[in-house]
Amino acid sequence: MTTRKYDDSPGFGSLYAKTVKATLRRAEYEPDSDGLTLELPQATVDQDHLAAYREVTGFAAGPVLPVTYPHVLAFPLHLDLMSDPSFPYKPMGIVHLANTITQLRPIPMHADLDIRVHSGPERPHPKGTIFDIESEVRVFNELVWTGSTTLLSRSPGDPSAHADLLPDPELDASAWWDLRGNLGRRYAAASGDRNPIHLFKLTAQAFGFPRQIAHGMWAKAASLASLQRAKGLPDAFAVRVDFRKPLLLPSRVQFGYKVGTNETDFALYDEKHTLTHLIGKLTAP
Structure with a gap:
């Protein structure tokens, strides 16, 4: 190699x-x-x-x-x-x-x-x-x-x-997030990921989306930041997320989580809880 x-x-x-x-x-x-x-x-x-x-x-x-x-x-x-x-x-x-x-x-x-x-x-x-x-x-x-x-x-x-997929958890909403249309541009500036599907409505439409979509890694980071505020994060852990339906911007979404013995399930849903944008599982030793 x-x-x-x-x-x-x-x-x-x-x-x-x-x-x-x-x-x-x-x-x-x-x-x-x-x-x-x-x-x-x-x-x-x-x-x-x-x-x-x-x-x-x-x-x-x-x-x-x-x-x-x-x-x-x-x-x-x-x-x-x-x-x-x-x-x-x-x-x-x-x-x-x-x-x-x-x-x-x-x-x-x-x-x-x-x-x-x-x-x-x-x-x-x-x-x-x-x-x-x-x-x-x-x-x-x-x-x-x-x-x-x-x-x-x-x-x-x-x-x-x-197709290796995380199972869909049954989660109630613990928070609602109002996401602005410029979120993709703000995260692009902080991450360097300037894929045009995340930036503007016109650039996203060129790739078949009705308007710009949030970065998947922003959704993962925001979910973990929310968990950290709510319950803290362990020093050592593994966390996987699956990206499901694109998260259009601007948008209002639901965040939910459930804490188990050594695992925490979490997810992002649309405002009506009918579409799943992200499913995640955090596992601690």
């Missing part, structure tokens, strides 16, 4: 240009069968950027990073990986199905981070092929955080393939 190291995080301007170029490439190219790992060995946290991320997601200030923040730091490497000529799928049009994060211990907000990203094995899906972008974060050579982003490349799928 080839490893590419960076002295600094790749800039988003060049990354999005590479993403467009990669989407236009010919379909018959030959990918690198050995795979590619991208590493940013000395990532530092910009404290102003962190404050903006906390503000848009709802995480309170504190001495450790929000559990979802390392995903934001790894995201430029995700884009660079998916736009590399060795990557077997065209990046634009890929659908984000799920995300799993495992925090082994809290990460100090001033720590230097070693971030590594690679792609996992593909597998069939009823609507195409799915694969994972795997991220790891180390502090002083200790693995402290992992993330798995599950993505779908649409194509004629395998109707017999098993």
